[in-house]
Amino acid sequence: MSTNILLPRPHRILAINQETEHEYTFRVESGAAAKHGQFYQLSLPKIGEAPISVSAMGDGWLEFTIRKVGKLTSEVFRLRPGDRLFMRGPYGKPFPIDDFKHGDLVVIAGGTGVAPVRSTLRYFYEHPEEIKEVYFLAGFRDEGSILFRADLERFKARFHTIYTLDRDRVDGFETGLVTRHLGRIPFSTLTRYHVIIVGPPVMMHHTALKCLEYGVPEEKIWVSFERRMSCAVGKCGHCKINETYVCLEGPVFNYTKAKELWD
Amino acid sequence: MGYSLSYGRMNEILKELQQNYRVYAPRRWAGRGRYSDTDLIRYGEIAAVEEVVHDEKSDFSPKEIIFPITQPLFYFTEDEYRESRVDDQGLLIFARPCDINGIRRLDTMFLKNGDSEDSYYRRLRDKARFVLMECGTGWDTCFCVSMGSNRTSDYSLAVRFLPDHLLVEVRDEAFKRYFSQEREVEFTPEFVTSNPRTVRLPEIDSSGLLRKVYDLEMWKEYNSRCQSCGACTAACITCSCFTTSDLIYNENARVGERRRVWASCLHEDFTAMAGGLGFRATPGERLRFRTLHKVYDYKARFKEEQMCVGCGRCDDRCPEFISFATIINRLSDEVERLKKEASQEVAGQ
Amino acid sequence: MNHDLDIKKLRNHCYRQSKVPGEFMLQMRAPGGVIEARYLSLVQHIADTWGNGLFHLGMRQTLSIPGIKYEDIPAVNRYIKQYIQEIEVDLCGVDMEVTEEGYPAIGARNIMACIGNIHCIKANINTTALARKLERVIYPSPYHIKISVAGCPNDCAKGHFNDFGIIGLAKTEYDYDRCIGCKKCIEACAKHATGVLSMENGKIVKDTCCCVGCGECALVCPTGAWTRNPTKFYRVLIGGRTGKQTPRMGKLFLNWVTEEVVLRVIKNWEDFSAEVLEHKPVYLHGGHLIDRAGYNRFKEMILKGVQLNPEAMVAQRILWTETEYRSNFNVRPVNGVRAEG
Ligand SMILES: Cc1cc2nc3c(=O)[nH]c(=O)nc-3n(C[C@H](O)[C@H](O)[C@H](O)COP(=O)(O)OP(=O)(O)OC[C@H]3O[C@@H](n4cnc5c(N)ncnc54)[C@H](O)[C@@H]3O)c2cc1C
Ligand code: SF4
Ligand code: SF4
Ligand code: SF4
Ligand code: SF4
Ligand code: SF4
Ligand code: FES
Numbered sequence: 001m002s003t004n005i006l007l008p009r010p011h012r013i014l015a016i017n018q019e020t021e022h023e024y025t026f027r028v029e030s031g032a033a034a035k036h037g038q039f040y041q042l043s044l045p046k047i048g049e050a051p052i053s054v055s056a057m058g059d060g061w062l063e064f065t066i067r068k069v070g071k072l073t074s075e076v077f078r079l080r081p082g083d084r085l086f087m088r089g090p091y092g093k094p095f096p097i098d099d100f101k102h103g104d105l106v107v108i109a110g111g112t113g114v115a116p117v118r119s120t121l122r123y124f125y126e127h128p129e130e131i132k133e134v135y136f137l138a139g140f141r142d143e144g145s146i147l148f149r150a151d152l153e154r155f156k157a158r159f160h161t162i163y164t165l166d167r168d169r170v171d172g173f174e175t176g177l178v179t180r181h182l183g184r185i186p187f188s189t190l191t192r193y194h195v196i197i198v199g200p201p202v203m204m205h206h207t208a209l210k211c212l213e214y215g216v217p218e219e220k221i222w223v224s225f226e227r228r229m230s231c232a233v234g235k236c237g238h239c240k241i242n243e244t245y246v247c248l249e250g251p252v253f254n255y256t257k258a259k260e261l262w263d
Numbered sequence: 264m265g266y267s268l269s270y271g272r273m274n275e276i277l278k279e280l281q282q283n284y285r286v287y288a289p290r291r292w293a294g295r296g297r298y299s300d301t302d303l304i305r306y307g308e309i310a311a312v313e314e315v316v317h318d319e320k321s322d323f324s325p326k327e328i329i330f331p332i333t334q335p336l337f338y339f340t341e342d343e344y345r346e347s348r349v350d351d352q353g354l355l356i357f358a359r360p361c362d363i364n365g366i367r368r369l370d371t372m373f374l375k376n377g378d379s380e381d382s383y384y385r386r387l388r389d390k391a392r393f394v395l396m397e398c399g400t401g402w403d404t405c406f407c408v409s410m411g412s413n414r415t416s417d418y419s420l421a422v423r424f425l426p427d428h429l430l431v432e433v434r435d436e437a438f439k440r441y442f443s444q445e446r447e448v449e450f451t452p453e454f455v456t457s458n459p460r461t462v463r464l465p466e467i468d469s470s471g472l473l474r475k476v477y478d479l480e481m482w483k484e485y486n487s488r489c490q491s492c493g494a495c496t497a498a499c500i501t502c503s504c505f506t507t508s509d510l511i512y513n514e515n516a517r518v519g520e521r522r523r524v525w526a527s528c529l530h531e532d533f534t535a536m537a538g539g540l541g542f543r544a545t546p547g548e549r550l551r552f553r554t555l556h557k558v559y560d561y562k563a564r565f566k567e568e569q570m571c572v573g574c575g576r577c578d579d580r581c582p583e584f585i586s587f588a589t590i591i592n593r594l595s596d597e598v599e600r601l602k603k604e605a606s607q608e609v610a611g612q
Numbered sequence: 613m614n615h616d617l618d619i620k621k622l623r624n625h626c627y628r629q630s631k632v633p634g635e636f637m638l639q640m641r642a643p644g645g646v647i648e649a650r651y652l653s654l655v656q657h658i659a660d661t662w663g664n665g666l667f668h669l670g671m672r673q674t675l676s677i678p679g680i681k682y683e684d685i686p687a688v689n690r691y692i693k694q695y696i697q698e699i700e701v702d703l704c705g706v707d708m709e710v711t712e713e714g715y716p717a718i719g720a721r722n723i724m725a726c727i728g729n730i731h732c733i734k735a736n737i738n739t740t741a742l743a744r745k746l747e748r749v750i751y752p753s754p755y756h757i758k759i760s761v762a763g764c765p766n767d768c769a770k771g772h773f774n775d776f777g778i779i780g781l782a783k784t785e786y787d788y789d790r791c792i793g794c795k796k797c798i799e800a801c802a803k804h805a806t807g808v809l810s811m812e813n814g815k816i817v818k819d820t821c822c823c824v825g826c827g828e829c830a831l832v833c834p835t836g837a838w839t840r841n842p843t844k845f846y847r848v849l850i851g852g853r854t855g856k857q858t859p860r861m862g863k864l865f866l867n868w869v870t871e872e873v874v875l876r877v878i879k880n881w882e883d884f885s886a887e888v889l890e891h892k893p894v895y896l897h898g899g900h901l902i903d904r905a906g907y908n909r910f911k912e913m914i915l916k917g918v919q920l921n922p923e924a925m926v927a928q929r930i931l932w933t934e935t936e937y938r939s940n941f942n943v944r945p946v947n948g949v950r951a952e953g
Contacts, residue, residue, distance in 0.1 A: 003382065004346060004382045004383075005379050005380070005381065005382065006336055006381075006382075006383070006507075007337075007346070043509075043521075044509075045337070045339035045344050045509065045519065045521070046339050046509050046510070046511045046517070046518075046519035046520075047509050048507075048508060048509045049507060049509070049521075067537070069537035069538065070537055073537075200540075201540070226536065226540075227534065227536070227542075228533070228534045228535060228536050228541075230505065230506050230507045230523075230526070231505075231507065233377050233379050233381075234372075234376040234377025234379070235372060235373060235376065235377070235381050235503070235505070236504060236505050236506065236507070236523075236526070237372075237503060237504030237505070237526065237528065238504065238506070238526065238533060238534065240556070240560075242473070242555070242560045242563070243560035243561070243563040243564035245376070245377065247377075248376070248377045260470045260473075260474075262473075262474065262477055263534070263542035263543055263548075292839070293842055294840060294841075294842025295836070295839035295840060295842065296839075297830065297831060297836075298729070298733055298735075298831075299729040299735055299736045299737065299738075299763075299780075299782065299827070299840060300729050300738065303836055303839060305836060322836065323835075323836065331789070332789060332790050332791075332792060332835060333788070333789045333790075333791070333792075492796055492832060492834050493792075493794055493796070493834040494834040496834075497792070497834040497835045506793075508793075508814050510813040510814060511813070512813075524791075524792045524793055524814065525792045525835070526792065527792075527794065527834070530794055580834075582831070582832075
């Protein structure tokens with residue numbers, strides 16, 4: 001009898017932090033060795049399952065930042081610390097953190113795309129000796145959708161940060177889409193470096209093209225894909241693009257691969 | 264070893280087999296076909312061999328026996344959950360060569376893809392044994408020969424249905440004992456060696472060519488023809504997609520289940536995500552996706568063989584008369600044309 | 613020519629008076645509108661030999677041949693004897709003696725039908741077979757009755773404008789485990805029919821109250837979760853008519869009845885007509901007869917001895933809606949003044 005790969009396990013919620021009106025971060029008890037950029041299938045029995053990225057990890061806990069959009073995500077918002085959340089994972093290919101080490105790192109994230117890169121950023125924030133310079137360009141739609149305010153504030157001390165809002169004018173934030181501020185990253189002076197781009201599909205597409213224009217080689221660019229998923233273990237077929245299963249070979253892809261993942 | 268036996272004897276053996284196996288075969292559901300006064304032929308348990316519809320192709324494949332259309336995964340009570348169970352009765356399935364070969368594709372998906380095993384598939388698959396049914400001359404939509412799936416040796420028993428008796432080959436030692444009383448004869452099943460329909464498989468050998476295949480005009484033609492019903496994928500022996508969902512039986516009792524049901528990439532919501540995001544918005548794009556899965560990217564991933572086995576059920580079931588065999592051949596022609604154009608471009612430089 | 617013709621009598625033999633003195637149009641019955649194509653040469657022969665070479669596709673699916681001279685009628689009648697024998701007696705099993713006098717009656721009009729499931733993908737019944745069975749019930753009754761049989765609730769046969777409109781229904785049945793929740797049936801039902809399907813817990817629920825029995829759900833379902841119950845069911849509409857005074861659409865009388873019920877009901881029509889018309893088979897639309905007797909009396913008589921199947925539904929009352937040319941209160945002269953005339 002093979003083990004049941006679809007079996008979820010209950011985990012205790014340690015803390016809940018409201019990020020925005022529609023996004024909460026749940027800290028869940030777990031000793032699992034998740035990697036940066038991986039995701040879990042979170043579920044509530046009788047409600048459903050959904051893939052959610054690990055947005056931070058620590059000793060004995062994982063964090064998930066969830067946007068309320070539907071059945072499961074709405075129901076999760078009704079949970080309180082001490083309640084149980086069901087999980088299976090971690091799944092997917094993570095960011096190649098070891099390759100990033102001792103070089104420079106550029107992270108460009110839009111909206112909820114900040115969640116999957118947050119743990120990577122926190123790692124290098126806590127291990128500054130393992131990285132040279134970190135350039136973090138984060139964009140949100142408006143003031144009401146700013147995530148991880150505390151982290152954003154902390155990161156300023158060790159990273160080169162550019163935070164921008166598409167529309168609103170708020171202290172500490174620039175205005176305009178992330179692509180408008182790309183020019184401020186000194187790509188031409190960087191040598192050993194990697195670029196992470198995560199956000200909505202259109203944002204990733206345009207940002208990657210811009211980076212290429214700035215002379216960033218394709219193989220230095222990393223993106224994280226979001227696709228409809230039902231199983232996360234390469235069985236259900238929903239996430240497939242060509243011969244690639246996003247749940248298995250992704251969600252993190254090198255741009256050399258990602259550019260050929262046409263839908 | 265081969266045997267010749269009457270239908271009566273075979274039914275007695277069937278009774279014996281049924282102590283250990285649930286026996287499934289394509290059966291006739293009179294008047295339940297898509298159109299009025301047509302029959303539906305699909306898999307069901309049989310009580311007598313006469314019920315086996317051996318001279319027509321079934322509308323649906325045997326995949327539903329090991330990959331049920333609706334399959335409970337877990338049952339939930341107030342604060343417990345429990346894995347769904349199956350009994351230990353074996354499964355004996357009358358199947359054709361293309362179907363048996365098709366099930367190998369399902370094995371690849373459920374047991375190999377992602378280096379993990381789907382235990383729900385495994386527990387039914389392990390119990391399954393096949394009774395190969397000879398095809399005779401085959402049917403007008405079959406193209407198994409082109410797909411190399413007209414033959415198989417993966418069966419326990421093989422059977423030829425003759426008007427007043429049956430010929431049975433027993434390949435699997437475990438089944439020998441059931442036939443010990445029968446008259447021995449020389450019999451091994453015959454396989455079709457040609458189909459009226461042949462397909463030429465496209466050879467897509469570079470991502471540049473694949474991109475051009477995506478952009479072909481031919482897909483657009485299907486925007487008006489395909490109604491995205493998903494009948495083709497439901498009939499297909501090799502389509503393995505599903506969607507998992509939870510439900511509550513009763514709001515107050517707080518009991519429910521997590522289950523999976525078949526899904527189809529032809530349906531509009533196959534890729535739908537929160538915020539209205541989705542991919543492949545047109546029927547043509549979805550048909551392209553299915554086509555490439557069947558005759559390009561499954562093989563690109565798993566190397567050995569194409570996904571499609573040429574059973575032709577998709578052509579039989581498509582209410583809009585969209586022929587998949589024709590799509591494959593059209594695609595091959597287009598690919599050849601694109602290659603020729605590319606080589607002319609190179610030569611012209 | 614002879615100017616002394618009993619046109620009423622000729623009419624009873626299915627010869628219709630022409631505006632050309634002494635000429636008639638023969639209307640040959642083709643119950644259900646389907647006959648073997650070889651009979652067309654017979655039609656051509658009549659038209660070319662005794663008619664004026666023309667052929668009309670009759671409004672009630674008769675094979676109509678105009679321009680037949682009065683003196684040729686006996687020859688024509690002798691010629692069509694075999695056709696009447698083959699169609700009416702051999703094919704439909706009508707209990708009648710075929711003579712050299714042509715058709716014995718015109719009262720029960722040719723039964724119309726759409727092509728039905730011998731061809732149509734939407735049809736739920738074999739309309740041709742039913743029309744032939746009905747022919748045996750109604751012919752050669754002198755009492756007037758117009759029946760039309762449609763293969764599905766789309767009613768291409770216009771049963772809504774006949775004394776009896778008989779519509780084939782599919783009782784579709786749902787296999788919970790085969791359903792994949794794709795919603796295609798919900799969409800089809802909403803688009804083509806009454807939108808009685810909805811989704812609950814990933815599966816389908818049907819509001820059986822208002823299913824019209826069209827079978828669209830079974831047509832569209834990719835997995836065969838919806839299939840037709842092999843038993844054929846019927847809807848019976850009554851009292852529809854065209855006409856110069858009060859045309860109106862037929863109304864629902866019976867729903868979800870079996871073929872046996874349909875045949876029994878139609879059989880009772882003759883007795884009902886006889887009662888209302890005091891045994892004088894004059895030409896009156898069936899609707900007028902129902903109006904005269906009143907719906908309740910009609911219902912009582914027409915269901916006499918009929919064993920209704922358990923699924924059957926019977927109209928408790930009927931709300932007729934005539935087009936009333938006599939009142940015409942919704943129609944006004946263009947400029948407020950009625951033109952002289
Ligand atoms: C690898 C990966 C990582 C993700 N990380 C995060 C994250 O960190 N935080 C977060 O808030 N969200 C994340 N998502 C998106 C999240 O999975 C969906 O928002 C969630 O599945 C919706 O579930 P629901 O039950 O609340 O919505 P439902 O009620 O199921 O559906 C609401 C809408 O979401 C669509 N939907 C259904 N399943 C998915 C799916 N698997 N992915 C996207 N949309 C879907 C439905 O089609 C519908 O339009 C991630 C998705 C992927 C694939
Ligand atoms: S794609 Fe069509 S021919 Fe090929 S295996 Fe599937 S149903 Fe059969
Ligand atoms: S063709 Fe579509 S439904 Fe079939 S296996 Fe491939 S992706 Fe799934
Ligand atoms: S190809 Fe045919 S069977 Fe498949 S979804 Fe389109 S219309 Fe339906
Ligand atoms: S069309 Fe068939 S499979 Fe789809 S939802 Fe309706 S019953 Fe279920
Ligand atoms: S048969 Fe009934 S349920 Fe089915 S589509 Fe027609 S009205 Fe809707
Ligand atoms: S999510 Fe099921 S195959 Fe990738």
